[in-house]
Amino acid sequence: MSHTPIAHVPFALHGEELRQAVIAYAANPIYRDNEEWENADNPYHRQLRPQVLPHLDFDRVPARDRALEYSSLAAQRILTSIYEADLVFFPKAGLGELNDDFRAYYSPGNRARGELIRPALERFAFGFLDEEVEVSGTWDQAGLETYLESLDVDATGHASLAEQAILNSSDPQRAARMWLIQFAPDFLSEASPMARNVLGYYGNTQSEWFKIVIDEYGYGVHDTKHSQLFERTLESVGLSSELHRYWQYYLVSSLAMNNYFHYLGKNHEHFFRYLGALYYTESTLVDFCRRATSLLDKVFEGQADTRYFTEHVHIDQHHGRMALEKLIKPLIAEHGDQIIPELVRGIEEFRALSTLADEDFATQIAWMDDGPRYKELHGPVHRAILDGKVTAPVAHIVEPFGELSNTHSHEGDELCHIVSGTMRFVSGFNSHQILEAGEGTVIQRNRLHGAIIESHECIYQIHSVGDYQACLS
Ligand SMILES: [Fe+2]
Ligand SMILES: [Fe+2]
Ligand SMILES: [Fe+2]
Numbered sequence: 319m320s321h322t323p324i325a326h327v328p329f330a331l332h333g334e335e336l337r338q339a340v341i342a343y344a345a346n347p348i349y350r351d352n353e354e355w356e357n358a359d360n361p362y363h364r365q366l367r368p369q370v371l372p373h374l375d376f377d378r379v380p381a382r383d384r385a386l387e388y389s390s391l392a393a394q395r396i397l398t399s400i401y402e403a404d405l406v407f408f409p410k411a412g413l414g415e416l417n418d419d420f421r422a423y424y425s426p427g428n429r430a431r432g433e434l435i436r437p438a439l440e441r442f443a444f445g446f447l448d449e450e451v452e453v454s455g456t457w458d459q460a461g462l463e464t465y466l467e468s469l470d471v472d473a474t475g476h477a478s479l480a481e482q483a484i485l486n487s488s489d490p491q492r493a494a495r496m497w498l499i500q501f502a503p504d505f506l507s508e509a510s511p512m513a514r515n516v517l518g519y520y521g522n523t524q525s526e527w528f529k530i531v532i533d534e535y536g537y538g539v540h541d542t543k544h545s546q547l548f549e550r551t552l553e554s555v556g557l558s559s560e561l562h563r564y565w566q567y568y569l570v571s572s573l574a575m576n577n578y579f580h581y582l583g584k585n586h587e588h589f590f591r592y593l594g595a596l597y598y599t600e601s602t603l604v605d606f607c608r609r610a611t612s613l614l615d616k617v618f619e620g621q622a623d624t625r626y627f628t629e630h631v632h633i634d635q636h637h638g639r640m641a642l643e644k645l646i647k648p649l650i651a652e653h654g655d656q657i658i659p660e661l662v663r664g665i666e667e668f669r670a671l672s673t674l675a676d677e678d679f680a681t682q683i684a685w686m687d688d689g690p691r692y693k694e695l696h697g698p699v700h701r702a703i704l705d706g707k708v709t710a711p712v713a714h715i716v717e718p719f720g721e722l723s724n725t726h727s728h729e730g731d732e733l734c735h736i737v738s739g740t741m742r743f744v745s746g747f748n749s750h751q752i753l754e755a756g757e758g759t760v761i762q763r764n765r766l767h768g769a770i771i772e773s774h775e776c777i778y779q780i781h782s783v784g785d786y787q788a789c790l791s
Contacts, residue, residue: 466642505626514583
């Protein structure tokens with residue numbers, strides 16, 4: 319397992335100081351575990367599982383092969399909360415009883431504690447991109463143009479791994495809902511990270527950037543605001559459009575994709591990197607949205623409201639071109655070729671994150687679909703433990719009725735074995751197995767899951783087997 323050396327980040331906390339500061343941030347009551355799977359119309363509640371944070375080490379840079387581990391999920395959840403304290407959220411039903419939560423989320427203390435840990439968490443969360451992306455050599459405009467052409471952003475047709483996973487799923491509608499949930503952190507507050515770059519004073523390109531933001535906001539006509547179109551999509555397939563209702567179902571990579579734009583937009587030294595990523599995302603969204611439209615049409619048999627996606631097929635042809643002609647080229651003319659490596663870095667980093675997210679989602683759908691198989695694997699793996707073929711650390715746990723283990727993941731495979739009682743084991747949105755005494759399930763490393771106790775009491779064991787396949791040979 320490789321660790322890249324820790325890049326120097328000014329003002330980033332380290333070691334025990336960092337650990338204590340993370341614990342202090344998450345001690346805010348709005349970050350505690352939920353007793354339900356979903357957050358009901360409360361944009362301030364974000365489960366950060368504070369009880370686990372003392373055991374996590376954020377003072378390092380995990381390499382790509384460890385970028386999906388629980389520590390990363392924890393970091394991305396925290397970063398989402400920190401960044402979004404800059405945005406304005408109210409419950410759909412009005413503030414009502416939530417005034418205290420509103421104040422707790424936007425309090426100076428919460429914001430200050432977040433800012434204190436943000437540089438270290440950003441290094442932890444995005445530091446691996448330094449290793450993944452190589453932008454060397456000297457760049458000029460001609461080189462940039464050749465590079466941009468090589469990206470082939472207009473290419474059509476290729477279904478991503480995630481899209482294939484939905485189409486080939488044993489439950490394509492469930493998989494498609496899980497997919498739409500992954501976009502909610504981005505699409506429900508769409509263009510908010512982008513809006514971070516329209517403040518200030520930097521000439522003509524500032525107004526061009528503003529035009530893109532205005533488009534995203536539907537020119538002030540609320541029904542055409544892109545987030546509003548996405549709400550209609552969610553509701554048309556039976557999902558709620560409440561902000562972060564499905565917080566517990568976000569995958570680490572989905573949060574990373576959204577946080578990446580906040581990271582670049584919050585730290586203006588990355589302005590040109592943001593521009594590269596903006597160009598790439600706007601340009602590739604055209605074909606993505608075309609594919610998404612036909613996928614949703616097919617999976618929901620014409621019942622899904624796909625205007626969010628059809629609108630983007632239209633508008634993002636303009637946005638991609640605007641980013642290139644009205645932002646990238648004029649900014650190079652103003653500031654010189656020195657900004658090109660940063661533009662390219664933004665494109666490459668975003669591509670690396672997209673690939674990661676694509677793989678992560680497809681793997682999660684396989685994990686959900688294979689629930690019955692992982693339940694059956696309990697038999698042989700448990701036998702290997704009983705026979706002494708395998709020795710693994712074991713935790714003995716007793717939980718009462720209704721106890722909900724908020725979603726999380728583990729760095730190695732585990733075996734859950736039920737001694738008595740009943741557990742509902744959840745592996746994704748609308749995806750679960752019922753585990754009774756004597757039964758259990760293999761839990762695949764890095765896969766999001768949670769559980770709730772459905773009997774008066776449940777006694778169970780968690781065996782940290784590391785690699786379950788090694789138990790079968
Ligand atoms: Fe948009
Ligand atoms: Fe756009
Ligand atoms: Fe677990």
